[in-house]
Amino acid sequence: MDNNRKHKAEDPEPLAPVGKMSRRTMVAGTVVTVAVSAILPLSSSAFAEVFDQDMMAFLVLSAALTGVDIPTLAPEFSRGSGDILSADPGIDPINVKNAYLDWIKINDARSSFPKLLQIAKDNRLSQNDIIAKVNASDVDTKSLARSIVLLWYLGSWYDPDVLKTAAASPGSVKGPLPQKVVSGKTYSQGLVWQIAGAHPMGYSNLQFGYWSRDPHDPNIVDIFSPAKFPL
């Protein structure tokens, strides 16, 4: 993948080559250095940090919009002690966050994603502010925000333009909107079933007879609680 192209959209400064400190990383400053010098998994090299800022912003955005906390969205997330944007999103075996981030960048026809990432960065201390700013943004940006929530909840992509048209005249929508399942993996990681106390249909890690018992038992991860925010 062309790394230059990936960053052009959201980073007005030239991309810092590997190993050199750019103005951007210096702004984050000593906090970043402290995080790097701690014993960290391989993914938290200086090379990775420049890219992961996008991922962290995406996770901060997603947590606010979905109401699901970052450790659930990114199971190997490591908070660290500094700015949330410099935390380590981690690499987990399933890695839907990367699948979604890549997908959004490819399918963001109206270049709304940088605006959303900026809202997340600027308001990273308050989920309510992120939500308020997204609701107040232009209709394309807001529609993409909804597409992102639906990615996390269902593993499916609903195009922002489709959502925009439907939302403009709600009474005209009579059936399910067109969608594309991103992959079998993302379908199996859809969050809405867990929010409802269940699991995606066709994907159960549970044992015989569990359906006869109340779901609040150790087999089920309970994320049905307000997102815990780091700062």
Place this chain on the structure above:
Amino acid sequence: MASNPDVVIVGSGFAGSFIANELINLSRANKRNITVVILEAGPDVQPNFNAYVKSFYEAGVKVPESPYPPAVKDSKDKDFINPKDVAAGRPSSRTVGGSKKPGDTKPPTWQDTNQAYLDQSTSKRPFKSTYERLAGGTSHWMGLTPRLVPKDFRMKSEYVDNQPQSKNKELARDLQNFVDWPISYEDIRPFYQDAEAELGVSANVDDQRFPGIDNTFPDNYEYPMPRIPPSLFDKRVSEALEQLDAKDTQFLGMKHAPTSLAVRSLPAARNSRPYRKRRACAGNTSCIPICPIQAKYDPTITLNKATENGAILRHHTVASEIMVENGQVNGIKFLTYSQENGPPTGGGVIKASVYVIAANGIETPRLLLMSKNNETPKGVANSSDMVGRNLMDHPQYLSWGLLPEPVFPYRGPLVTSAIGELCDGLFRSKRAAFRVSLGNEGWTAVVGGTGGDPNVTTLDFVNGINVSGVNKTNFTGLGGDNQALFGSQLTQTLGHLISRQFRIAFPIEQNPDPNNRVTLSSAVDALGLPRPNINYDISEYTKQGFAAAYQLKKLLFGKLGATEFTSVPDGDPAAFKIDGIPETFTYGGAGHVMGTYRMGKDPKASVVDDMQCSHDHKNLYLVGSGTFPTVGTANPTLTLCALALRTAKDIVEKLPSLKS
């Protein structure tokens, strides 16, 4: 082939696989060697079952056919592939609806042969049930295996003969169409037991003893495995129906108005223990269309046993004509293909001593009707003109809503329990019977069309629309209608709504009607063969069954304290009204395709005898649920499997005299 096989079977679904396997079992037991060749229109058993599971995960709309080939829509999932470009097509759940709006030049989807496999252009109402055409047949089944009850086999003598003629002309005509089976429950009982063993049925026998209905099991009967445990919803309904007023259940027309209704575990071919090297159910909640761990039985299990023991499966092989000479079948013509879109790559004729057509209730009559020649001008096995007639389903009356407290659907098998004891009674001389099926799958099969939820409800609250009907302030307590939410407000709203979803379905009996039939269309498939044409309608007798189900629904919803969200889409081609009832009704298909080459004693009024052998051709057997003269209210799979075993025994006995 060095020499002709003893038996050729067309179709490797439930009936075909059962017969192939049983012929080989019986021949070994008798120290003979019966050779079997199976012709299968679709692809072979997959080396890796997970390929189908992956297709299911990736399907945008999770309808029953979604894991299985052939593809129904183009690669962008945008347009339907024209069925004339599919070699071995089959109906799709996505082409059973559609309405004609003013100014439309094209017919609605269900009647548009450029989109729908079945030609229903002249049908009054859509036939909504579908099937598969590949090794294992209709593996997308639910897995439920109740038996018919004794009086289901003698509808005419019990409920029509010696009854006063109904004043309602339509009802009188419907009742006159009833016939008795040429066999009784007692004749089929030992085969029910053997079929339950092969399928691996989990049930408790006490759950099958319905009050007031003949005791159909010996006292010490044991199913192969114990019952599947009930879901939380089953328990909720059970509590709600423990105490009823007789005056509130009078309308059912039972001998004694029930003062309680029992919710009982349904028998199911779903392992409750490890059984024959397959795991116990882990509650994947995707029985329809596919069990990722094969805890639900599917016919590839029996088919593989047959082929491991010498049966030969010829896949991508479509029977195109049955040849008859001097009253005997003397060969089956077939076409082969390799791509889903055809064209034919070859063909031939296969000859045997005995021929078995096990291609399902629509494809079997299609083949028989395609086989016209001087000896059989109306098609093979059709001197009675009954081939293709009396097509029956169990039209499903669907209702759904929200319970006051969470019940956590989307967990466990799709259906675990039902109310079965209303399936028989004196009322059957006036209206159709039904069972009550409790769904654990929330609204997934009912809201916004098929394969809908939780996508539909989630979309409603993310995007501020209201396809589900729930996004209204008086249900949600939110600031207004059509709310669009983010964050914890979204999780809490969805969590609280989805966890309260339920659906209840009433599969309703249909009476035979010779005008409900399968004929041939002028539309063809990619092999050049004429596709099935369907004419279908719902009778007065069945509508009266809907009326009683409607009353029971109101009672159930009231006892549950539920809020109803049942709705009928605008312009639904299946919609109908019943005199005296304000609600508009519609139906879903149960996936049961029955009646189209029925068994009977009289060759003028039936197609096969009680061994499922054609009256016209002594070396031809027609099997599957197409032989059912009446349908009762039980899912047909167990009964058709039992009959298949009985037929296999007959074939073994008759084979020496039929060997050419």
